[in-house]
Amino acid sequence: MLRKSDNLEIKKNKNVTTDRTGPKMSGLSRRNFLAAGGTALGATFSPPSVFAQSRARVVVIGGGFGGATFARFLRKADPTINVTLIEPNSEYTACPFSNLVLGGERNLSQQRFNYKGLENAGITVVPDSVIHVDAEGKTVRTANGIQLEYDRLLMAPGIDFIWNRIEGYDEDATKVMPHAWKAGSQTKQIISQLTDMDDGGLVVISAPANPFRCPPGPYERASLIAHYLKSNKPKSKIIILDAKDSFSKQPLFQQAWKSIYGDMIEWVGFSDGGAVVSVNAKEKSLSTDFDQFSASVANIIPPQKAGEIAHQAGVTDASGWCPIDPVSFESLIHPNIHIIGDASIANAMPKSAFSANAQAKVCAIQVARMLRGEDPLPTTLVNTCFSLIAPDYAISVAGVYQPKDKHLAEVEGAGGVSPKDATTEVRNLEARYANDWFKAITSEVYG
């Protein structure tokens, strides 16, 4: 009985989504009535044609941690919703733990996940790319010419790079100086460069200014490359050239670098001339305002913006990211479009797989509520990021977030990083937590 009235509510709302207040009121009273009055009475006030209409349609752009989690949990929140996920790759290559691949401790194949689990959960997975979003007409068009209508659209397009913000660093240059900030072939390239490098070679990592995907990522990467070099090419050196003056979990990283890798890793902050202003891909060299570096391995993590389709859809602002309502994750620019994960402006919440996964589950429940004509409910969200400094040595940062003054703000008195002078046992335990987290999240999303 309840299920049936829910269906009716969804169908009804589909026709009246332009006016959010009026129809919602009448929708609720009908729903109350149907639930209270039984099928026979309900039919009196529901035109038979309502039953013939299609189910609520939700289109999801992107099959990463955000999009794939959202699709699964929306089906869970309401199995009557028609969920279509559009993703060009048949397999997703996860970024978390891909630094272990660079460290020689993991295969890239262990980072790959397919969409069979999503299909088994009743989600229509379309191997295609959305090239056009019509926010007014509520349709999307794909590269293969498919046009889909939606009642609500979820965009989880992740990041794209701002080419030439570092002079000379464009898509072509990535073949010589990989970013590997989307895992896959770029990851392999760094591995082959590390393998080819002589003992005593120089690895340079260029880290961007905030905000960017995975704030502790560049420093975990330096750590795990050092782990590889320590046993294979111990005379080598890693320099991190940074466009900012501080970074996530900095004291913990620097303390551990010293104790595990000695002087192998050197960090140069913005004030000390760390910002890379130009590169020369032919010579594999990087220039700051003060210095030039000739690298055996040059890993440029470029400045970033929301995935390209978000710009086309018109849901980005001048920052290059997508402003959202902190309760519903609905775009502040176009209604009926929700944005989660790296592409969204989630304020205090960092751009991480953990954040995207938590936001996705919250957003799925909110979208199901909104399709039923109910208001989204403010809630509390968590992010936790583990960073491996060695395969069995990890540190973490956690944060708790709530909507406050139209922002996702950190809850005071909660969150923070691992203790500075913890025992090795604590670091080992956090490495086990990191491993368990990766297994848990990937099985929840792709299993």
Add this chain to the structure above:
Amino acid sequence: MIKKREKSTTCLMLLGLLIPLKASLADEVEQSDQAALLAASCSGCHTQNTGDGSEYGNDIAIRNLNNLPTEQIRDSLKAYLESEESTVMTRIAKGFSEDEINLLADYLGQQVVE
């Protein structure tokens, strides 16, 4: 639309006895959604899929919450609130109110997996 609403209002009045029942049902839906929203941040680590008998075996450091009674979950979360130690969960638990912890414990305590 207006006419319809008048009609259903009349019927709702006739069905006055059943209204409180419906109201409590709506409250229940809202409370269940509230709990699911809070639990959204838990299952990324404490998934139902890992643990005893799964492909990951028993060698897991992050506790699986399947089949844990409500009281045990509530007591653990409240213990984290008091704890001086800085484990991941003490840092996270301190961001939740007592009401939220009770709601979460009730919700997660019903997570029965065979």
